[in-house]
Each structure stands twice: as C-alpha cells, then as structure tokens.
Amino acid sequence: MDVKKNIAVSKSNAGRKTGYRNFPMVPRVVFGRGSFDQLGDILLPVRRNAEAPVIFLIDEVFERNELVARVPVMFNDKIIFVSADEEPKTDQVDALVALIREQFSELPSGIVGIGGGTLLDLAKAVALLLTNKGSAKQYQGWDLIEKPGIYHAGIPTISGTGAEVSRTAVLLGPSKKLGINSDYTTFDQVILDPDLTIGVPKDQWFYTGMDCYIHCVESLNGTFLNAFSQSYGEKALDLCKEVFLGDLTPVESRDKLMMASWHGGMSIAYSQVGVAHALSYGLSYVLGVKHGIGNCLVFQHLEEYYPEGVALFKKMMKKHGIILPKGICRNLSESEMDTMVSVSLSMKPLWENALGPSWKERVHPDTLRKIFREI
Amino acid sequence: MDVKKNIAVSKSNAGRKTGYRNFPMVPRVVFGRGSFDQLGDILLPVRRNAEAPVIFLIDEVFERNELVARVPVMFNDKIIFVSADEEPKTDQVDALVALIREQFSELPSGIVGIGGGTLLDLAKAVALLLTNKGSAKQYQGWDLIEKPGIYHAGIPTISGTGAEVSRTAVLLGPSKKLGINSDYTTFDQVILDPDLTIGVPKDQWFYTGMDCYIHCVESLNGTFLNAFSQSYGEKALDLCKEVFLGDLTPVESRDKLMMASWHGGMSIAYSQVGVAHALSYGLSYVLGVKHGIGNCLVFQHLEEYYPEGVALFKKMMKKHGIILPKGICRNLSESEMDTMVSVSLSMKPLWENALGPSWKERVHPDTLRKIFREI
Numbered sequence: 001m002d003v004k005k006n007i008a009v010s011k012s013n014a015g016r017k018t019g020y021r022n023f024p025m026v027p028r029v030v031f032g033r034g035s036f037d038q039l040g041d042i043l044l045p046v047r048r049n050a051e052a053p054v055i056f057l058i059d060e061v062f063e064r065n066e067l068v069a070r071v072p073v074m075f076n077d078k079i080i081f082v083s084a085d086e087e088p089k090t091d092q093v094d095a096l097v098a099l100i101r102e103q104f105s106e107l108p109s110g111i112v113g114i115g116g117g118t119l120l121d122l123a124k125a126v127a128l129l130l131t132n133k134g135s136a137k138q139y140q141g142w143d144l145i146e147k148p149g150i151y152h153a154g155i156p157t158i159s160g161t162g163a164e165v166s167r168t169a170v171l172l173g174p175s176k177k178l179g180i181n182s183d184y185t186t187f188d189q190v191i192l193d194p195d196l197t198i199g200v201p202k203d204q205w206f207y208t209g210m211d212c213y214i215h216c217v218e219s220l221n222g223t224f225l226n227a228f229s230q231s232y233g234e235k236a237l238d239l240c241k242e243v244f245l246g247d248l249t250p251v252e253s254r255d256k257l258m259m260a261s262w263h264g265g266m267s268i269a270y271s272q273v274g275v276a277h278a279l280s281y282g283l284s285y286v287l288g289v290k291h292g293i294g295n296c297l298v299f300q301h302l303e304e305y306y307p308e309g310v311a312l313f314k315k316m317m318k319k320h321g322i323i324l325p326k327g328i329c330r331n332l333s334e335s336e337m338d339t340m341v342s343v344s345l346s347m348k349p350l351w352e353n354a355l356g357p358s359w360k361e362r363v364h365p366d367t368l369r370k371i372f373r374e375i
Numbered sequence: 376m377d378v379k380k381n382i383a384v385s386k387s388n389a390g391r392k393t394g395y396r397n398f399p400m401v402p403r404v405v406f407g408r409g410s411f412d413q414l415g416d417i418l419l420p421v422r423r424n425a426e427a428p429v430i431f432l433i434d435e436v437f438e439r440n441e442l443v444a445r446v447p448v449m450f451n452d453k454i455i456f457v458s459a460d461e462e463p464k465t466d467q468v469d470a471l472v473a474l475i476r477e478q479f480s481e482l483p484s485g486i487v488g489i490g491g492g493t494l495l496d497l498a499k500a501v502a503l504l505l506t507n508k509g510s511a512k513q514y515q516g517w518d519l520i521e522k523p524g525i526y527h528a529g530i531p532t533i534s535g536t537g538a539e540v541s542r543t544a545v546l547l548g549p550s551k552k553l554g555i556n557s558d559y560t561t562f563d564q565v566i567l568d569p570d571l572t573i574g575v576p577k578d579q580w581f582y583t584g585m586d587c588y589i590h591c592v593e594s595l596n597g598t599f600l601n602a603f604s605q606s607y608g609e610k611a612l613d614l615c616k617e618v619f620l621g622d623l624t625p626v627e628s629r630d631k632l633m634m635a636s637w638h639g640g641m642s643i644a645y646s647q648v649g650v651a652h653a654l655s656y657g658l659s660y661v662l663g664v665k666h667g668i669g670n671c672l673v674f675q676h677l678e679e680y681y682p683e684g685v686a687l688f689k690k691m692m693k694k695h696g697i698i699l700p701k702g703i704c705r706n707l708s709e710s711e712m713d714t715m716v717s718v719s720l721s722m723k724p725l726w727e728n729a730l731g732p733s734w735k736e737r738v739h740p741d742t743l744r745k746i747f748r749e750i
Contacts, residue, residue, distance in 0.1 A: 020407035022417060022564075027402040031603035031645065032395035042397060189397075192603070227630035228406035228567070231638060235610040255602035263606060270406065 023270055024167055028189045031258075033251070036155065036193040040072030043110065046151050050075040052109040055100060057123050059084050059115030059157060067196070071114075078103070084118040087284055087291065090136035090173040093125040100130065107131075110151035110188075116208065117161030117170075117291065120154045124169035124185050127152035136180065137173040145182035153189040157196040159257040160208035160292065162215060162265025164190045170291075177285045177343070192262065194254035206244075206322050207292035209257055210313065212264040213240040214295050217309035218274035219267045222353035226271065233267035236260045244316040274354035275305045279371065282344035286336050287328065297324055301371045305354060329372045341368045398645055401540055403564045406633075408626070411530065411568040415447030418485065421526050425450040427484040430475055432498050434459050434490030434532060442571070446489075453478070459493035462659055462666065465511035465548040468500040475505065482506075485526035485563075491583065492536030492545075492666065495529045499544035499560050502527035511555065512548040520557035528564040532571040534632040535583035535667065537590060537640025539565045545666075552660045552718070567637065569629035581619075581697050582667035584632055585688065587639040588615040589670050592684035593649035594642045597728035601646065608642035611635045619691040649729035650680045654746065657719035661711050662703065672699055676746045680729060704747045716743045 030038055043054055053076045060081040062068060071079060080096065100108060107130060113123025127149035129136055139145055156164045163170075167186045168179030179185075197205075216237040219229055239260035243253050279302075280294040289297065296313075303310045317324070332340070345351070345368070351359040405413055418429055428451045435456040437443060446454060455471065475483060482505060488498025502524035504511055514520055531539045538544075542561045543554030554560075572580075591612040594604055614635035618628050654677075655669040664672065671688075678685045692699070707715070720726070720743070726734040 020405050020410045020413065022403050022405045022413070025400045025402055025404060027400055028397050029400060030395050030397045032601060035395045038395065038397070194602070226407060227569070227627070227634050231610055231614060231631070231634040234613075235606055235638075238609075239606060252602070256606070259602050259606040263610075 021270065024183045024186045026165055026187050026190045029192065031192040033193060033195045033255070035191055036196060037070060039112070039155070039191060042153070042189060042191070043072060043112075047074070047109045052106040053077045053104060054110045054112060055080060055108045056112045056114060057082055057096070057119055057126065059119050062114070062157070076104070082115070082119060082122060084116055086288060087172045087177070088118045088122045088125070088170070090140065090171045093122060093129055093136035093171065096122065096126050097129045100126070108150055110153065112153045112155065114155045114157060116156065116158040117163040120156060120161070120163035121169040121171065123152055123154060124149075124187065125171060125180055128169070128180060128182070128184060136171060139180045140171060140173050140176060140178040142181045143183075145180060145184050148184045151188050153191070154187040155191045155193065155196065156258070156261070158200050158204065158208050159197055159254070159261040160210065160212040162212060162261055162268060164192070165262055165265035166269050172285065177281050192258050194258045197254050197258065202320070203322065204292070206320055207296055209240065209244060209260075210296050210299070210316070211292045212236060212261045213244070213313065213316075214276050214299050215264040215268045215273060216240065217306050218276060218354065219271045221306055221309070222272055222274055223356050224271045224353045229267045229271035232263045232270070236264035236267060239263070245319060272349055272353035274350055275302055278344045278347040278350040279368065281347055282340040283372070283375070285343045286332070286340045289328065297328060297375045298371070300324065301374050328375045332372075337369060337372060340372055341365045344368055396645065399542055399558045399561045401562050401565045404567065406567040408568060408570045408630070410566055411571060412445060414487070414530070414566060417528070417564060417566070418447060418487075422449070422484045427481040428452045428479060429485045429487060430455065430483045431487045431489060432457055432471070432494055432501065434494050437489070437532070451479070457490075457494060457497060459491055461663060462547045462552070463493045463497045463500070463545070465515065465546045468497060468504055468511035468546065471497065471501050472504045475501070483525055485528065487528045487530065489530045489532060491531065491533040492538040495531060495536070495538035496544040496546065498527055498529060499524075499562065500546060500555055503544070503555060503557070503559060511546060514555045515546060515548050515551060515553040517556045518558070520555060520559050523559045526563050528566070529562040530566045530568070530571065531633070531636070533575050533579065533583050534572055534629070534636040535585065535587040537587060537636055537643065539567070540637055540640035541644050547660065552656050567633050569633045572629050572633065577695070578697065579667070581695055582671055584615065584619060585671050585674070585691070586667045587611060587636045588619070588688065588691070589651050589674050590639040590643045590648060591615065592681050593651060593729065594646045596681055596684070597646055597649055598731050599646045599728045604642045604646035607638045607645070611639035611642055614638070620694060647728035648725055650677055650725070653719045653722040653725040654743065656722055657715040658747070658750070660718045661707070661715045664703065672703060672750045673746070675699065676749050703750045707747075712744060712747065715747055716740045719743055
C-alpha cells in the first residue's frame with residue numbers, strides 16, 4: 001500500500017513542471033523454478049567479511065521443511081524463524097533489530113526475507129531500522145526514512161501480496177496500521193521461484209491471490225490511474241483470471257500467479273489501492289484480521305463501488321469452493337466499531353483514488369458501519 | 376537484443392543448481408506526460424561538482440526544437456547533437472569518448488541520452504567506455520565490461536526499440552553488428568514522457584513500433600520463453616494491437632506505445648529475439664539499413680516461421696497505408712549476399728530460440744538467400 005499519489009497532469013498543463021513519482025524498481029530479479037538455489041551465489045559479493053552475517057528471516061512454517069537445508073548459511077549467518085500467524089508489528093521489528101544488534105558486533109551484510117507478505121515486510125523494515133535510529137513506529141508514513149538500509153533480498157513463498165516489488169513495509173503500530181513508505185524500502189534483490197509456493201494451503205492460496213486481484217480492481221478503477229499502472233494492472237488481472245477461472249496445470253498456475261503478484265504490485269505502486277484496502281486496514285487494526293482474508297471479507301460487500309470486480313470475485317470463490325467466515329464483527333462494541341470506521345476513513349489517498357477529490361461527500365461513516373456489520 | 380539465453384529447467388530437475396539470469400532492471404523510472412521537466416531535479420544529486428559536467432547526447436532532429444530550451448544545462452554541461460540517420464557505430468562511441476576526455480579534466484557526472492534507440496544505445500556505450508579502457512569494439516559481446524560505467528539516464532523520444540530497458544547497446548563494429556551486453560549497460564534512470572513522441576513522422580512511428588511488435592512475436596514464439604517474459608510479451612503485444620489496430624486518441628496511443636516498448640523490451644531481455652532479428656542484423660551489417668525498417672522488410676517474408684504474426688503485421692501495414700520499399704537487395708554482389716547470410720546465421724542464440732537446439736537442420740543458407748532476394 002502506497003498512498004502518495006502521482007499527480008495527474010491534464011492535457012492543458014502537459015510540459016509544465018510536474019511531480020510524477022521517480023519510482024524505485026527492484027534492481028535485480030531472478031525468475032524460474034528452482035532459482036532459489038542461486039541465492040548462495042547471489043549473496044557472495046554481498047558478504048563484507050566473515051563477521052558480518054547474513055540474517056535469514058524465514059516463515060516458521062518452513063522450520064521442518066527441506067527448504068531450510070537449501071538456505072546458504074555461511075560463517076556466523078543466522079536463521080530466525082518468524083511466525084506469520086499475525087500481521088507484522090512495529091514492536092516485532094524493534095525486537096528483531098535489538099536481537100541482531102545484541103548478537104553481532106558488526107552490522108549484518110544483509111537481510112533475506114523468505115515467506116509471504118509478513119516476512120517480506122519484516123525483512124524490509126529490519127534492514128531499514130538497522131541503519132535508521134529509533135523505533136519502527138517513528139517511520140510509519142511517507143519518506144521519513146533518512147538513510148539507506150542494509151542490503152535486503154526478498155523471496156516470496158506465496159503469491160499475491162506484491163510486497164516483493166513495493167516501496168512499503170506495512171506494519172501494525174501502536175496507533176495505526178501503516179507502511180514505512182520510502183525509496184529505500186524496495187528490495188535490492190528478488191528471487192521469484194514459483195516452486196516455493198508448492199504446498200500453500202488452498203484457502204491461503206486463494207486469499208493471498210485475491211489480494212493481487214483486488215489490487216488490480218482498485219488500481220484500474222481508480223482516479224489516479226495512468227498508462228503505466230494500467231498496463232501492469234491489466235496484465236495482472238488477465239493472469240488472475242487465467243489462474244482462478246482458467247484451466248491451467250499446477251506448474252503454469254504457480255508461474256502465472258507469481259507474475260500476477262509482481263505486475264499487480266507494480267500497478268498499485270504507481271497508482272493506489274482503494275475502498276477494499278481502506279476497510280481492510282480498519283478490520284486488521286481492530287481485530288488483527290490478516291490482510292488477505294480481510295480484503296476478501298470486505299470486498300464481497302463492495303458491489304456498489306466495484307460491481308464487475310465483485311461479480312467476478314464471487315465466481316472465483318464458487319469455482320474454488322471457498323466459504324468465507326461470517327459474523328466477524330458481530331460482537332464489536334460501539335467504540336471498537338468507531339475505531340474501525342475512523343481508521344478506514346483516515347486512509348485519505350485510498351478514498352481519493354477510489355472516489356475522486358470530493359470523496360468525502362460520497363462516503364458516510366454509516367455506510368462503512370453497515371458494511372462492517374455484514375462481515 | 377540479448378543473446379545469452381536463460382537456461383530452461385525441466386520439471387524433473389527443478390530444485391537442482393540452476394543458471395537463470397539475475398536480471399538487472401532499470402532502478403528508477405518516471406512515467407508521465409510532461410515528466411521530461413523533472414530531469415533537472417533528478418540530475419541534481421548526481422552532479423559531483425561544478426567541474427564534472429552532465430553530457431547530453433541528443434538526436435539532432437531536436438536541434439531547433441523547443442525541447443532544447445528545456446534541457447537542464449548547468450555549470451559546464453555540454454549538449455552534443457548526434458545524427459541518428461545511420462545505425463550507431465563503435466567508432467562513433469570512441470570518437471565521443473575521446474571528445475569528452477579532451478574537453479573536460481574530470482570524468483562527467485553523467486551521460487543523458489535523448490532520442491531513439493540509436494541515441495540511447497550510444498549513451499549507454501559512451502557511459503561504459505568512459506570507465507572501461509580501449510575501444511568499444513572490444514566489448515561487443517557478452518559480459519566483457521569489467522567496471523560500472525558512469526551514471527547514465529535514457530529518455531526515449533520514439534517508442535518501440537526497448538533500448539530504454541535492455542542490458543545491451545547494439546553497435547555496428549568493423550567486423551560485426553553486436554551489442555555491448557552487460558549488467559552495467561542498463562540505464563540508472565529512465566524518463567518515459569509520451570509527449571516527447573509528438574511529431575515523430577508516421578513511417579518512423581510505424582517501423583519503430585513494429586520493432587516492439589516483432590520483439591513480442593519472436594519472444595512469445597521462442598523456445599526460451601518462460602512465464603516472466605511471456606507475461607511482459609503478451610502485454611506488449613496487446614498494447615501494440617490497441618495502438619496499431621484499435622481506435623485510440625493520439626494521447627492514449629502515445630501513452631500505450633511507450634508502455635508497449637517498455638514491456639516488449641523486458642520480454643526479450645529475459646528471453647530472446649528470433650528469425651527476424653537475425654536476418655535484420657545481416658541486412659543492417661551489409662547495407663546499413665536501419666533497424667526498425669530492416670525488421671519490417673524481413674518480417675513480411677517470414678510467414679513460414681511466424682504465420683499469425685506476419686498476417687497481423689500485414690493488416691497493420693494496410694490500416695496505416697505503409698508501403699515498404701522494394702528491391703533493396705537487388706544489386707547485391709554474390710559476396711555481399713554471402714556476408715549477409717553468414718552474419719545472419721552467426722546469431723546462434725536467436726536461431727536456437729526460434730527453432731530449438733537442432734536449428735541448424737532446419738535452416739539452410741539458400742532459404743535466407745531467397746528471402747533476401749525478395750526484399
């Protein structure tokens with residue numbers, strides 16, 4: 001999620017001073033089944049010396065997996081297994097940074113995140129907080145990071161979040177769910193190995209894939225859209241349709257969903273998400289609902305904003321026999337509901353992208369309350 | 376053109392040591408109409424000091440254009456206008472490097488190429504040759520460059536070549552037409568301003584756009600294809616169809632063709648071109664035919680290899696009233712024809728991509744001779 005918008009330039013003022021984002025792309029990417037095994041070679045030139053370790057942050061679901069034996073551990077490198085059961089938190093980043101500082105006399109040579117969006121965002125944030133003083137919560141926002149982080153590489157093991165290409169690390173903080181958005185956040189290296197997504201449970205595969213699908217719908221229907229993000233969004237959407245409504249082999253499906261995530265991430269990075277993400281952030285903040293399923297829970301009730309997108313989403317749910325939980329917000333107190341609504345409404349650029357500059361006239365807190373009550 | 380292939384991994388050996396390319400992406404990109412005017416701000420942090428100039432290599436068609444007044448010249452910066460009437464040459468690179476060395480006591484802060492593929496490839500090569508000793512011809516090939524070049528930015532003013540994203544700088548040398556292919560070749564910064572393509576003559580617009588279209592056809596029909604390059608190639612092809620067969624406004628058309636070029640370049644960078652480029656290289660080498668039109672001249676006769684692609688190409692020609700010159704090779708001597716055929720056949724990875732590992736059994740010099748005679 002990246003809520004700094006690209007300034008739209010009308011035909012009449014083309015040629016005048018403009019403020020389009022100078023977008024940081026991941027400077028190095030490997031794609032291919034089995035490409036994980038190139039990680040050792042890729043890290044060699046990154047290693048400063050034997051005392052400066054590479055820290056591997058790995059989703060703990062891999063703790064007893066054959067993948068661990070393939071992690072290219074050398075010298076005093078360290079593997080830290082991290083649970084992705086909950087959304088990543090600013091405290092968690094601070095604790096990881098403190099642990100690394102305590103255990104090593106030198107700054108690490110690099111941080112490698114292996115996992116889903118949670119692990120990737122943690123890896124980005126830890127790399128930044130090792131060189132930028134203070135707590136992660138101080139940097140939730142836009143362009144607050146002052147120094148480059150240490151080298152950081154991202155290796156997704158589930159497809160859809162777009163965290164592998166984004167310039168943000170979304171964290172739950174004490175007062176908000178918001179990303180550390182900066183040009184330094186983007187990974188220095190990404191390895192896209194579709195084989196790493198073998199074994200993802202079906203519901204997670206669906207929810208996380210829908211994160212990508214929803215990114216595309218929000219980006220393509222947004223007012224911030226331009227030809228750059230449109231081309232990426234359209235391609236990601238086409239790939240999602242192939243994966244979730246087509247008839248692909250498992251190998252093709254994994255390959256294509258990984259590319260959908262990549263292109264979908266590029267699309268929102270140069271435009272913006274919308275209503276689903278605004279509401280989903282409120283849901284996550286108050287109830288800790290994970291991002292992927294949170295998006296789905298919200299999106300099913302957004303026919304008013306995205307009629308075609310929601311219709312197709314329901315078709316995908318049906319095809320894959322996905323049944324969303326119900327009554328999530330049933331027992332919320334009024335004050336919790338108020339928080340949920342106000343956190344959602346605080347995501348101004350998302351609303352502006354979705355509904356235009358006069359979005360405040362077009363969305364009422366009661367509408368959101370009604371949607372949340374249905375979830 | 377980038378003829379180092381990505382090693383295909385069959386399902387059976389997935390997980391074994393692999394050799395996929397670790398692809399260098401352009402690390403910074405701005406997209407938007409009028410975004411050229413951000414160049415000054417972008418260059419500010421690049422400038423080392425007042426003695427280290429930025430050298431702007433600009434297509435000489437802009438010499439009397441309002442664009443020149445918008446070039447952010449400071450201190451002792453220098454604008455060099457370069458003709459793009461001929462394909463870029465290794466000698467030309469050497470001469471530019473010598474000129475810059477002679478006129479300035481310090482290495483430049485950066486090189487900015489503004490123009491089509493010729494100017495972009497020259498800018499890349501000059502940036503590399505300012506730090507790598509000797510002549511440009513020594514570096515025609517793959518990964519022969521040993522040191523990073525100086526900072527180089529690319530600003531396309533015509534769409535289709537893909538030179539803005541590629542890791543090559545294609546040059547005519549004394550003994551071959553071949554790129555300087557290296558991880559250091561890729562631009563450090565690209566500005567995609569579709570308004571800069573206003574005023575491109577219709578035939579050039581078509582020929583250069585077809586460079587992109589042909590990239591896609593060759594990449595998508597090649598044996599090196601994977602899901603990464605496929606997704607970019609499909610999107611670029613879709614955009615070409617919209618631009619050349621659809622009903623877009625001029626603004627939309629410029630926006631979309633610029634994105635088509637970008638995605639098409641990404642697609643071939645991670646796979647390979649094919650028969651059209653192999654033959655077109657022969658044509659350029661012997662007759663100096665420019666790359667865009669050379670591709671078109673060749674491609675019209677490649678129904679055997681790309682039946683659907685050629686049919687659509689002819690439809691596009693018809694729609695835009697493009698009539699290709701004829702009899703180009705009519706007066707060639709037998710020895711010139713031999714050279715043309717042997718230069719074309721020397722592009723092994725292109726043939727292997729197009730026809731598979733046993734390509735030699737499937738293509739005969741006489742077939743190429745026959746095609747050339749028809750051009």
